[in-house]
Amino acid sequence: MKWFKHMTNASDDEFIAALEGEFGIAGYAHWFKMLEVIAKQMDKTDRCFATYPQAYWQQVLGFKQCKKLQTFLKFCETFGKVNVELMKSSLKIECPKLLKLKDEYAQKSGQTPPQTSEAETETDNNLHKQEIKPTFEGFDIMILIDDNARSVIRNKADGWDVYFLASIFNEKVRGGWKPSNPVGAFIAFCEKYTKGKTP
Secondary structure, three states, rough: OOOOOOOOHHHHHHHHHHHHHHHOHHHHHHHHHHHHHHHOOOOOOOOEEEEEEEEHHHHHHHOOOHHHHHHHHHHHOOOOOEEEEOOOOOOEEOOOOOHHHHHOOOOOOOHOOOOOOOHHHHHHHHHHHHHOOOOOOOOOOOHOOOOOHHHHHHHHOOOOOOHHHHHHHHHHHHOOOOOOOOOOEEEEHHHHOOOOOOO
16 A cells, blocks of 8 residues: 555544644654554555564654553554554554545545455465564664663673674574564673673
8 A cells, every 4th residue: 555545634533632632742643653554564455454573663653662652552442543463572553444545545546456256365365364474574673772772782792893793683583583572682692692702
């Protein structure tokens, strides 16, 4: 899905007003950023969700603390705007409203997708199931590292180049290792990798 309709009076919506009342103008930004992430994953099927590691959601939506992300998502769930499912270390966030916006665009633009056979539908469903697996392609731990984590790493890997250590760690993650807590895993990795070695 390349785009979705964003009404100019979106701020008049009761949910958006409540969102801004609870989280300030940042709540507005969090909400539409989340819709963008989900919309990028939409296709001609009824898919209206995205599944990523919790740390990724936290980073891309601009939350410094995991608890604040959870509070935001709970607020959106309470209003019936999203469905959130915890899948091991990942979060699946679904927004059915995007399907309606997509359908309205398809109807008005004449871009309604053609009917598919049962065999094609089954194939799409199988691909759909595979796509919900979280992806770590292009993973970069440095995006998730804050000043506190840097300080801890400096203490545990004194004299070592954190970017060098990050490059090794990133390759491990991109190669298939999926830590539930990437930052904690990176700190542990730095300590183990550098122990007894000189930079």
